[in-house]
Amino acid sequence: MLLNASAKAALSTAAAISVLLIPAAGSASATPSSVSGDTVTEAAESFDAKCRSNSRNYILKKYHRGPRFFTLRCGTSTWGWKHIKLRHGWNSTMDRKIGAAxxxxxxxxxxxxxxxxxxxxxxxxxxxxxGTPAGTNDLLTAYRVDRSAAAAPSVAAC
Known part of the structure; x- marks a missing residue:
């Protein structure tokens, strides 16, 4: 009998936890995102607003590599965030790929x-x-490529 009571308590606890982890239908986390990745993210809208009211040298974000960091500035149509947005598209996936690279x-x-x-x-x-006209530690561009890295420096042979 004691075993049944503890099993019921464990199941009840598990059910309560799962309810907390599954977002409600009207919540922001339950809202489906676009499969194509072409959606404009909140950051893109925010970056767009910041770049409209600031100069091309305004720093939008810092990406870290150990103790060093590299900045993403508003830029122009040829470098920085404006260039990436216009030429390569900007969304949360692009942001994550830049950070990972x-x-x-x-x-x-x-x-x-x-x-x-x-x-x-x-x-x-x-x-x-x-490397941009604004600084040597600034992101000029970022983009997806699909080509063999034969000409690129090799870290280790295959």
Whole structure:
């Protein structure tokens, strides 16, 4: 009988926890996102507003690589956030890929960092380029690439 009571208590606790973890239908976390990744995120709208009211040198975000950091400035149509938004698209996926490339990517020989597919030969998947007219530690551009990394510096042979 004692075993049944503790089993019932455990099931009741598990049910209560699962209710807390599953978002309600009207909550923001339950709202479905676009599968294509082309949606404008809150950050994009916020960045757009900040860049309208500030200069091209305004720092929107800092990406870290150990103790160093690289800045994303408003920029222009040829560099920075405005360039990335216009030429390559801006959304939360782009932001995450930039952060991952800078944080843990390999130097790409273009003054930035790249991430690669886990295969041999290595295939570069995403590239950042650092260095703008506003500063040497600023993000010039970032974009998705699909080409063999034969010409890129190799970290280890396959």
């Amino acid at each position: 800078i944080w843990s990517g390999d130097p790409n020989g273009r003054g930035g960092y790249s991430t690669y597919a886990n295969q041999c030969p290595r295939v570069e998947k995403f590239r950042t380029i650092i």
